[in-house]
Amino acid sequence: MVRVTLVQGDITTQHVDAIVNAANSSLLGGGGVDGAIHRRGGPEILAACQDLRRSHYGKGLPTGRAVATTAGRLSARWVIHTVGPVWSRDEDRSELLASCYRESLRVADELGARTVAFPAVSTGVYGWPMDDGARIAVETVRAAATSVEEVYFVLYDPVAYETFATALG
Template structure:
């Protein structure tokens, strides 16, 4: 598995799946979540509303992941995961790691060989970008060494901010 970090817009990535740093409602929001919903179009919101009516009436729990179609995105799939919110006391790195590994499990299940991730929880959820980068890279490397690792060819961390990208670059060479 190749792992890389770039600065860019996750909604324009030509990958099989993009990971959405969603809120538990799955109904859109700000940051990456809002950008993905806007770029994918109203069909994404409709599918998320259907998930809430059927499989996830209480919302998506922190650390878990669920797929939807990508609609107007270049990616075929959107994998939604809810990162831990440090402002709410959710500071266990295992919760953050679960976002990455459960998203990769979903990627394997839907047949996605290339996956783009944002810096989950590094924005409004208050996690330090250096810690997010360390947990993200370690989680992906651990997944790559496991039984599902051979099913994913590329994990790309797509970061809006040059400073956050620098943290991921550091984590990748550590």
């Protein structure tokens, strides 16, 4: 079973095989975690994402899917980009959020990554309630059939860290 570790801090500074990016479907950068990864990782990440858009994802990466690129100037080897769902009061999109974690681990397995750092996908500007997002993240990672040895949930602030700590039990 995969080990789960919580870290309060900046995901772009993690020394892991792969960092997961809470990307938007364009794959071309944005705000929050996405913008931070692109800024710190440098133009190599954007160039790789542009190549993906030209070759496979002309209409963008679908919600719940994941794809890898170089990590550019980050200390990780790869960035795994996943597109989380926007939270909705009227529609249960939990399966799409769980798919982000499962698909990211599947891509990590394909790459041979043993350590992966995740942000709290969809809990920022996409509005997913942190407690529910933490529950889905923890349950999905714990249930995943993966060769990844350790997953780090890297939470930017103390509230998110405590919420994930509660979800871990």
